[in-house]
Amino acid sequence: MPVSPPSAAGVAATSDGLRTTLHDRGQRLTPQRQRVLQLFERIGEGSHLSAEEVHQRLLRSEERVSLATVYRTLRLLSSMGLLQELELPEGGRRFELASDAHRDHHHLVCVRCGHTEEFESTAVLQAGALAAGSHGFRLLECVLNVRALCPRCSAAEQV
Amino acid sequence: MPVSPPSAAGVAATSDGLRTTLHDRGQRLTPQRQRVLQLFERIGEGSHLSAEEVHQRLLRSEERVSLATVYRTLRLLSSMGLLQELELPEGGRRFELASDAHRDHHHLVCVRCGHTEEFESTAVLQAGALAAGSHGFRLLECVLNVRALCPRCSAAEQV
DNA sequence: GTCGATGCAAAGGCTTTGCACAGCC
DNA sequence: GGCTGTGCAAAGCCTTTGCATCGAC
Numbered sequence: 215m216p217v218s219p220p221s222a223a224g225v226a227a228t229s230d231g232l233r234t235t236l237h238d239r240g241q242r243l244t245p246q247r248q249r250v251l252q253l254f255e256r257i258g259e260g261s262h263l264s265a266e267e268v269h270q271r272l273l274r275s276e277e278r279v280s281l282a283t284v285y286r287t288l289r290l291l292s293s294m295g296l297l298q299e300l301e302l303p304e305g306g307r308r309f310e311l312a313s314d315a316h317r318d319h320h321h322l323v324c325v326r327c328g329h330t331e332e333f334e335s336t337a338v339l340q341a342g343a344l345a346a347g348s349h350g351f352r353l354l355e356c357v358l359n360v361r362a363l364c365p366r367c368s369a370a371e372q373v
Numbered sequence: 374m375p376v377s378p379p380s381a382a383g384v385a386a387t388s389d390g391l392r393t394t395l396h397d398r399g400q401r402l403t404p405q406r407q408r409v410l411q412l413f414e415r416i417g418e419g420s421h422l423s424a425e426e427v428h429q430r431l432l433r434s435e436e437r438v439s440l441a442t443v444y445r446t447l448r449l450l451s452s453m454g455l456l457q458e459l460e461l462p463e464g465g466r467r468f469e470l471a472s473d474a475h476r477d478h479h480h481l482v483c484v485r486c487g488h489t490e491e492f493e494s495t496a497v498l499q500a501g502a503l504a505a506g507s508h509g510f511r512l513l514e515c516v517l518n519v520r521a522l523c524p525r526c527s528a529a530e531q532v
Numbered sequence: 533g534t535c536g537a538t539g540c541a542a543a544g545g546c547t548t549t550g551c552a553c554a555g556c557c
Numbered sequence: 558g559g560c561t562g563t564g565c566a567a568a569g570c571c572t573t574t575g576c577a578t579c580g581a582c
Binding site for chain 3 (some may be wrong): 400401403406438441
Binding site (some may be wrong): 233270320322323331335337338340341342344345346349350351352355356357358359360361362363364365368372 | 408478481483490492494496497499500501503504505508509510511512513514515516518519520521522523524527
């Protein structure tokens with residue numbers, strides 16, 4: 215079974231929970247860290263942002279955070295399990311809100327235009343758990359990336 | 374060293390096949406391109422190399438290819454379907470020999486030490502095909518990444 | 533001989549880091 | 558008040574690109 219960081223997301227997402235979680239690590243709750251996390255909460259679970267996009271969006275909402283701090287914060291929140299990094303090489307490193315519902319999500323990516331659909335599949339999770347178990351690994355996360363052509367690009371490819 | 378199976382990769386992997394495939398695209402067979410592809414054939418299917426590693430290995434075997442050309446060649450061979458890029462964010466971009474046996478392979482990665490096991494699962498492939506079909510996508514490839522802790526690192530984490 | 537490919541070095545993204553200052557606890 | 562975090566700018570990867578030359582066909 216997956217090692218459930220005991221609903222780290224749900225707990226720490228509140229300012230108090232985040233503060234506590236940080237203090238346990240000898241770290242501090244700063245406005246910048248709150249802004250980054252709140253941005254991800256605001257846009258919802260399915261959205262994938264790059265560091266640059268986080269920076270831009272915070273600028274637009276007049277919550278300036280330097281790009282360096284955005285990078286530092288993304289790394290921090292990921293290491294705390296509040297955010298998770300996507301595994302799509304197309305388009306660079308991206309982050310999304312980690313939640314139990316999205317811990318084991320799957321992506322259907324168009325390799326031509328980059329359009330992404332998300333889906334879930336218990337069959338995949340079972341297969342992942344099985345593989346981990348049979349090698350003695352402790353499962354953390356299970357991500358299926360289906361590389362494909364979306365309907366529009368599929369039509370355009372017909373040569 | 375393993376003999377290539379009769380597949381798309383297997384055909385083009387021979388010098389003649391590669392030459393023909395290149396000529397169809399108005400491109401040329403050069404010693405550099407042969408060296409890169411032969412390196413991947415030499416090390417076998419399961420091995421993942423970064424551009425820098427390809428460059429270093431070719432240097433060691435006295436088959437000098439400039440790093441820029443290594444990058445260009447990796448991109449070319451990938452676009453031809455002879456190599457494929459891995460999707461593991463840990464450790465940067467890596468390439469491996471593409472073959473039918475490995476087209477839809479899955480990785481079990483230890484997030485702590487980087488140790489990787491490969492496995493296959495028809496259940497995963499079916500789930501991927503199902504997801505692609507239900508969204509009208511044309512499936513290209515299906516890669517499951519299971520992030521986990523290997524037995525050794527799992528034990529070490531208990532501390 | 534042509535035109536694509538190579539090597540080199542320089543430029544380009546993206547990400548991290550050193551340092552002085554700010555501000556959380 | 559001490560010590561962590563921030564902002565800025567500089568430095569560091571990794572990768573791509575411009576250009577003169579080379580060489581496959």
